[in-house]
Amino acid sequence: MKIIVTGGAGFIGSNFVYYELAKHPEDEIICLDALTYAGNLETLADAEKNPQFTFVKGDIANRQAVYRLFERVKPDGVVNFAAESHVDRSIENPEIFLQTNVIGTSVLLDACRKYGIQRYHQVSTDEVYGDLPLDRPDLFFTEDTPLHTSSPYSVSKASADLLVQAYHRTYKLPVTISRCSNNYGPYHFPEKLIPLMIINALSDKKLPVYGDGKNVRDWLYVEDHCAAIDLIIRKGREGEVYNIGGHNERANIDVVKTILHELGKPESLIEHATDRKGHDRRYAIDPTKIHNELGWLPQTKFEDGIKKTVKWYLEHQDWWKHIISGAYQEYYHDMYSKKNVLEYAK
Ligand code: NAD
Ligand code: DAU
Numbered sequence: 065m066k067i068i069v070t071g072g073a074g075f076i077g078s079n080f081v082y083y084e085l086a087k088h089p090e091d092e093i094i095c096l097d098a099l100t101y102a103g104n105l106e107t108l109a110d111a112e113k114n115p116q117f118t119f120v121k122g123d124i125a126n127r128q129a130v131y132r133l134f135e136r137v138k139p140d141g142v143v144n145f146a147a148e149s150h151v152d153r154s155i156e157n158p159e160i161f162l163q164t165n166v167i168g169t170s171v172l173l174d175a176c177r178k179y180g181i182q183r184y185h186q187v188s189t190d191e192v193y194g195d196l197p198l199d200r201p202d203l204f205f206t207e208d209t210p211l212h213t214s215s216p217y218s219v220s221k222a223s224a225d226l227l228v229q230a231y232h233r234t235y236k237l238p239v240t241i242s243r244c245s246n247n248y249g250p251y252h253f254p255e256k257l258i259p260l261m262i263i264n265a266l267s268d269k270k271l272p273v274y275g276d277g278k279n280v281r282d283w284l285y286v287e288d289h290c291a292a293i294d295l296i297i298r299k300g301r302e303g304e305v306y307n308i309g310g311h312n313e314r315a316n317i318d319v320v321k322t323i324l325h326e327l328g329k330p331e332s333l334i335e336h337a338t339d340r341k342g343h344d345r346r347y348a349i350d351p352t353k354i355h356n357e358l359g360w361l362p363q364t365k366f367e368d369g370i371k372k373t374v375k376w377y378l379e380h381q382d383w384w385k386h387i388i389s390g391a392y393q394e395y396y397h398d399m400y401s402k403k404n405v406l407e408y409a410k
Contacts (some may be wrong), residue, residue: 065182066092067297068139070124070172071146073103075252076187076286080145081111083290092116094137096130097146098123098164101391106383107251124168127175134179141183141297144172150255151191151217152399155341158216165220166227173231185297186228186241190282190309191218193243195344198278204350205243207305214342225305232303240300242293245309245349248369249286250376254384254392257281258370261320262377263384265329272405275339277317280346284310285364285372295358309349310362319370326374337403 067084071077072095084093095111097103099121111117122129124146146168148154148161169186176184193205194212211226213219231237252259261271292308300306314322317334324331354360364372377384388396 065140066094066137067141067143068094068096068133068137070096070142070144071103073097073099073105073108073119074145074149075102076247076289077145078107078111078251079249079286080143080290080293081108081117083287083294085111085114085117087294089116092118094118094120094133094139096120096122096124096133100148101395102149102253104251104387106386125163125171127171130171130175131178134175138179139181141185142172142176142181143185143187143293143297144169145187147187147221148217151215152255152340154215154217154220156399158220161216161220162223166223169224170227173227173237176237177231177235182238183297183302184228184237184239185293186225186239187293188225188241188243189218189221190243190245190307190347190349191215191344192222192225194218196346196348198280198346204348205307206350207243207307207353214344229303238302240296240302241305242296243305243307243349244289244292245282245284245347247284247286247289249373250380251383252286252373254388255395257316258319258323258373259377259384261323262327262374263388265324265327265333266377268329268333270335270405271320271324271333272335272337272400272403273317273320274337274403275343277320277336278315279343280313280315280348281319282309282348283312283314283319283366283369284308284362285369288362288364291363292354292360295360296354299358301357306354306358307349307351308354308360309351311351312362312366313346313348314366322370323374326371335405337400337405
């Protein structure tokens with residue numbers, strides 16, 4: 065297969081590129097990425113040594129550029145990871161989320177219609193279902209849970225999902241959608257909870273926990289997400305949505321304490337910060353469908369995955385130090401001074 069992977073210079077997309085090159089060495093992977101603040105060519109340095117891999121810099125919302133690429137490559141499949149992905153940034157500036165996540169998706173879908181495709185896969189998120197209450201641990205998101213979004217980010221992702229489903233129903237485009245819970249692992253951009261806490265703790269900086277720290281996320285090791293998408297694009301049924309999650313629910317405060325414990329740092333580094341606006345309380349995925357239909361099960365327990373992740377950040381300090389040395393400092397200062405966090409990473 066010849067697969068265009070959009071957003072392959074970001075966190076999950078790059079892990080997927082490496083997963084595919086290893087699992088299907090006969091396949092060709094073409095990464096289309098605009099290299100926004102979240103995209104990083106250093107992440108793809110090893111992939112670029114592989115003749116089966118090509119990197120193309122470009123914006124998924126640029127119709128002419130996308131059509132030119134499809135005409136040249138004639139892909140069999142598209143896996144769309146490209147997105148603005150950070151909820152806090154969407155609260156500050158929603159528009160770019162609509163531009164990339166909605167308009168960008170519509171351009172890719174049009175290209176698939178125009179040039180023909182065996183499979184278009186949309187990488188979506190559990191956030192499209194909204195949140196669950198903390199006092200109902202019996203409730204989980206299934207594929208039939210109504211969409212009920214909270215942030216500009218989740219609105220943009222839900223809108224894109226609806227568009228993908230419309231192209232299936234209206235134009236019979238062979239699509240699939242996956243909605244995954246929170247990922248963690250190598251190459252996770254430092255603005256997100258787990259890498260931010262590891263990096264701040266390593267620098268003895270305060271760890272900004274929003275609100276009471278009791279919000280719950282359902283953590284999945286990124287390689288398990290990649291394995292699920294690989295199965296869906298090859299064996300998933302056209303037009304279907306598959307939820308992906310590993311029943312690894314943790315309160316934020318517990319995740320942060322686990323990281324401090326792994327690094328041998330004191331809990332006094334924790335600082336309670338002003339809560340995120342509209343903060344979703346709990347996410348929890350029911351992955352029964354993907355298990356029953358495709359035999360997928362997560363392979364990495366949270367206890368092991370978090371150890372591997374902490375080790376990765378310890379061993380790849382150049383990777384994240386390059387990132388946090390530039391515009392990230394300004395982002396961190398702006399975002400966290402608004403949240404009344406006084407000590408921030410230098
Ligand atoms: P990320 O922010 O780390 O990476 C996004 C990538 O997309 C970057 O390489 C960036 O340069 C690229 N990009 C952004 N705008 C683009 C554009 N207009 N054209 C081309 N490329 C562009 O994101 P991530 O955490 O790896 O998330 C990847 C996908 O998975 C997203 O669609 C996200 O909604 C979804 N998702 C993420 C998680 C998670 O926990 N991180 C969980 C479920 C679903
Ligand atoms: O559920 C899937 C989603 O997971 C993806 O769709 C998003 O792209 C991805 O960013 C992630 O969204 P979250 O908002 O859950 O992830 P984030 O790492 O930003 O925050 C995780 C939790 O930690 C959330 O409850 C907010 C909290 N938090 C986050 C940061 C950055 C803090 O308490 N302090 C922080 O500094």
